[in-house]
Amino acid sequence: MLFNGKRLSLIRRRRGLSKKGFAEALDIHPRTVMRWEESDRLPNPQEIQRISHILRFSEDFFFGDDLDEPTVEAASFRSLSTMPARDRDAALAAGSIGFLLDDWVEQRFSLPEHDLEDLSQETPEGAARALREKWSIGERPISHMIHMLEAKGVRVFSLVENTQAVDAFSMWRRNKPYIFLNCQKTAERQRFDAAHELGHLVLHKHGGPHGREAEDEANQFASAFLMPASDVLAIIPHVRDINQMIEAKKRWKVALAALNYRLHRLGASTEWQYRTFCIQIQERGYRKSEPHGIQRETSAVWQKVFDSLRGEKVTKAHIALDLRVPVSEVENLVFGLANMLSFDGEGATTASRKADLRLVVG
Known part of the structure; x- marks a missing residue:
């Protein structure tokens, strides 16, 4: 089986490299990379070895079928x-x-x-x-x-x-x-x-x-x-304060910001309350670190x-x-x-x- 230029293109992108960046790493002209990927030209064994080394994929990988x-x-x-x-x-x-x-x-x-x-x-x-x-x-x-x-x-x-x-x-x-x-x-x-x-x-x-x-x-x-509407409103028909939401969020295992938004959409909080809670969530750092954080699934x-x-x-x-x-x-x-x-x-x-x-x- 011949060297597969589409597989080369895939793994170059997997490594976050542009054609130009990959060519610079190989010390070749970007057009050479383009010709390899379009199968207009096949790399020689020495070039394949360097490709494998830079992309950290085995040489064998580049000889498979299209993915x-x-x-x-x-x-x-x-x-x-x-x-x-x-x-x-x-x-x-x-x-x-x-x-x-x-x-x-x-x-x-x-x-x-x-x-x-x-x-x-x-x-x-x-x-x-x-x-x-x-x-x-x-x-x-x-x-x-x-x-x-x-x-x-x-x-x-x-x-x-x-x-x-x-x-x-x-x-x-x-x-x-x-x-x-x-x-x-x-x-x-x-x-x-x-x-x-x-x-x-x-x-x-x-x-x-x-x-x-x-x-x-x-x-x-x-x-x-x-957060089904009937279940949410049965637990929190009206929002009192942010601590009420912090405690309730454990039921649905969602982010505090997501619960705040859902409650507002369901009419359980006013526009003023919603915006106030958004500010408090931001100020307390809860957008990056959740209160009562759950175990990752x-x-x-x-x-x-x-x-x-x-x-x-x-x-x-x-x-x-x-x-x-x-x-x-x-x-x-x-x-x-x-x-x-x-x-x-x-x-x-x-x-x-x-x-x-x-x-x-x-």
Whole structure:
């Protein structure tokens, strides 16, 4: 198989390098990089060695088939207009490696089929109610957002992007829903991001609003999905002070700012109260460090996958070798759970039958 220029382009972007920056690192002309990526010219063995060294990917990786790549048009990104292209492209490239890992897992495990609907004809509030009804959640708080998504067939991956610009993104691929969450955010923000991306998946599967309008709809969905109106108003029909909200937020495991906004939308606080609480939240530093912070959610599916692989003596190094990617790329996508795989023995095998990873959410 010949050197694949598309794979080179993908990993260059994964490393946050422009064509010019990559060419400077290699001490070559940027047009050479362009010709490599467009397969107009193949790099020689010495050049491939240098490419591998700079990008920290094995030489073998660049000789594989084309990979599925998330596109800017297909992925939902918040604040896309202000997001640096470098950060956006690096996150999308991580998504491509996530697809590669997901395909590897699906060859060995039976994952849940998705149980999502196209709710694009609903309002965001109506879509949240409809999905709660479909999933028989009622009005009760959601104890674990990621577990629920996985039980309903959503593929959830983590992102370890050292940037505040990337919150999360989601998309459909081969009729499977995917969500990628940046784990650099607070645990409460991660839950909201997960619900926000679920909103995109059910409201915008076949297009629809774009940009700010689509993001506003996803935010409204997430707010309603995590904090059902009747439940919120039963607990706080009228807001007295910020301490009341600080105590109540523990019920829904949301950020104080998100609860403040939801209460105002539901008419439980006045405009003056809402703005006053916004100022107090900012002054107390609660936008960066939540009062009564919750434990960060992680994946149940990946836990089950690695529990099964441990029994087969398959290590994260074996997975990375199969995919021809660095071990760190696997770790970054699975909430760090790959660190549980640590065997010194030889002769790892893969499962001879597909393990059933259906989940039950209580």
